[in-house]
Amino acid sequence: MKNQIPFSTTKEINKNINHRQIVFFGAGNIAEKTNRIFLNSNKAFIVDNSSNLWGDKQFNLSVKKPNNINNNKKKYFIIICTTSFSEVSEQLIKYGYKQTLDFAVSPILNDLRSIDDLEKLERKLIFTSGSPKKQDSKSGGGIYLMEVEGSSWKYSKKISGNCYGLIKFGNNYISVDSEIGVFEFDKNFKILRSKKLPKYSRGHGIHYNDFRSEFYVVCSYLDAILILDKKFKVKNKIQISKKINYEKAPHHHCNDCVSYKNSCYVSMFSKSGNWKLDSFDGAIMEIDLIQKKTVSTLAENLWMPHNPKIINGAFYVLDSLKGNLKGNNFNTIGSFPAFTRGLAHDGSFFYVGQSRNRNFSKNIGINNNTSIDAGITIFDEEKKISRFLQVSSKISEIHSIEIYE
Numbered sequence: 001m002k003n004q005i006p007f008s009t010t011k012e013i014n015k016n017i018n019h020r021q022i023v024f025f026g027a028g029n030i031a032e033k034t035n036r037i038f039l040n041s042n043k044a045f046i047v048d049n050s051s052n053l054w055g056d057k058q059f060n061l062s063v064k065k066p067n068n069i070n071n072n073k074k075k076y077f078i079i080i081c082t083t084s085f086s087e088v089s090e091q092l093i094k095y096g097y098k099q100t101l102d103f104a105v106s107p108i109l110n111d112l113r114s115i116d117d118l119e120k121l122e123r124k125l126i127f128t129s130g131s132p133k134k135q136d137s138k139s140g141g142g143i144y145l146m147e148v149e150g151s152s153w154k155y156s157k158k159i160s161g162n163c164y165g166l167i168k169f170g171n172n173y174i175s176v177d178s179e180i181g182v183f184e185f186d187k188n189f190k191i192l193r194s195k196k197l198p199k200y201s202r203g204h205g206i207h208y209n210d211f212r213s214e215f216y217v218v219c220s221y222l223d224a225i226l227i228l229d230k231k232f233k234v235k236n237k238i239q240i241s242k243k244i245n246y247e248k249a250p251h252h253h254c255n256d257c258v259s260y261k262n263s264c265y266v267s268m269f270s271k272s273g274n275w276k277l278d279s280f281d282g283a284i285m286e287i288d289l290i291q292k293k294t295v296s297t298l299a300e301n302l303w304m305p306h307n308p309k310i311i312n313g314a315f316y317v318l319d320s321l322k323g324n325l326k327g328n329n330f331n332t333i334g335s336f337p338a339f340t341r342g343l344a345h346d347g348s349f350f351y352v353g354q355s356r357n358r359n360f361s362k363n364i365g366i367n368n369n370t371s372i373d374a375g376i377t378i379f380d381e382e383k384k385i386s387r388f389l390q391v392s393s394k395i396s397e398i399h400s401i402e403i404y405e
Contacts (some may be wrong), residue, residue: 005085007113008104010037015079016101017041024101025092026082027053027063030100033058034081041131044076046133049091061199071096076079078103114383118349121387123148124404125351125376127342128163128175131397135160136243139394143175143189145404146376146389165206165217165256166400173402176217184233189390194233198222205256205400207264207309211329212289216264218257223250223273225257225266225287238292240266240285243273251276258308258315261355262289265298267305267317276305284308284317299330307400318343318352323367325352327380336386340373342401353398354388374398 002291008016026030031046034043044056047066056063069076073096078087085105105113125146134140136157143159143166162178170194174184175304183194197203202221209216214235215228221368223244227236243251251273257266264287269275271283282302282339288295310316316327318340325334325343334350337385342353354375375390391398 004099004101005089005113005116006104007110007116008100008107009110010107011207012100013038013077013079013104013107014041015121016104020077022267023047023069023076023078024061024081024106025066025069025078025088026084027056027058028079028081030083030106030108031081033061033108034079035061035372037107038079049088064389066091066095069095071271073097073102079110080105083109083112096388114380114385118378118380118385118387121148121272121349121378122150122152123346123378125400126166126173126400126404127376128166128400129395129397130162130164130399131395132163135324135392136394138392141397143185144391144395145189146391148389155391157319159191164204164399166402167206167208168402168405169208172281174208174215176201176206176207182206182215182217182228186388187207193232198234201226204254205267207257207259209259209261209264211261216257218254218266220253220255221250222255223252225254225264226271227289234248237293238287238289240268240294241273242336253304256307257309258310259289260310263287264289265308267302271300280321281306281321281344284315299326302326306316306341309343309345311345316343316345320377323351323370327381333381334384334386336371336377336379337367337369338373338377342376342398344401344403346403348380350381351401351403352377352379356393356396357396376401 023044024046027046027048046061046063053063054396091225092103131141136240141162142157146155163175165176172186180194180326181196184192192288201219203217204220205218217226224237224238240252254266271281277280280303282305284292284298285302286296302319306318306320308317323336338354344351377388379386
């Protein structure tokens with residue numbers, strides 16, 4: 001693994017200078033701007049790897065060869081003023097300097113810190129796909145492992161199937177498959193147990209409630225959630241509405257859920273039950289698990305929402321057709337040019353799944369550019385920057401994402 005880049009604030013650099021003279025590594029505009037930040041500090045000179053600049057003067061400082069600072073950390077503190085900070089950091093370490101204590105990257109380049117964090121990220125993810133089942137390890141539906149290793153990433157299918165919901169459960173994982181039903185698998189992707197769901201239920205999202213020790217499986221064909229015990233046995237069913245009883249067909253397209261104590265929050269395409277008529281009155285409805293009925297609307301005016309989550313004590317949801325991540329009292333905190341489905345958070349970044357948008361014509365006039373690619377976007381909510389990890393077009397659907405630990 002490469003050495004950690006010593007990005008620092010002006011305050012941190014001033015603290016570490018310790019009466020030494022400052023040397024700027026890298027001539028030019030960045031060094032000049034950095035000089036203005038440290039206007040009252042004692043500067044010695046500039047060094048640069050370009051021999052064409054040796055002997056030049058910039059803002060009254062001479063440009064010298066880098067060997068002038070070799071093994072001289074007691075006298076000089078180095079501020080890197082070039083976008084080649086990775087290479088220069090390694091060069092300074094060879095000269096005997098220690099990161100942060102003896103050298104740092106100019107605060108002018110701190111925007112690159114966030115880019116560097118994204119580009120050097122190492123993370124493993126599990127994602128599900130409900131695409132048609134195929135034997136190929138890089139196409140079709142199933143459970144996939146994605147390994148992000150800095151600037152590169154790879155992925156492979158570990159379990160074949162039509163998989164939708166996915167949750168972490170203890171040291172294992174639980175998913176919902178259209179054929180197998182609910183199943184648990186370990187870190188080696190060995191299926192430990194499974195139980196079929198009722199016929200024609202189309203199990204989708206799943207969540208486990210620690211407070212009540214039960215699972216909730218959202219079934220889009222039933223307009224209902226099924227309540228399962230820890231052995232996956234169906235204990236009860238709660239209908240979203242009574243419409244399905246009259247017309248014998250689903251109306252709400254409920255798909256995912258999250259629960260907290262005695263409430264279960266279910267995302268659906270249509271609160272009124274008219275999404276097949278292009279009525280996009282998507283919502284998150286609250287189900288009272290004691291009364292076993294819907295009692296309130298948590299969020300509405302959503303377009304095909306998925307993946308409601310409680311992260312750090314706050315609600316988040318994907319407004320899928322519009323490509324928005326909603327949080328902070330359901331305000332848009334991130335926008336993506338795609339059909340977003342699949343959401344995870346690792347404490348620093350969001351991981352947002354992107355599926356091929358089959359309904360892009362409904363978005364014309366709302367989004368001016370809709371991607372048809374599938375993959376996972378790593379999103380920094382604070383800096384509002386992202387990185388996209390594309391997968392094969394043969395994996396057109398991503399449904400759920402979990403951090404693989």
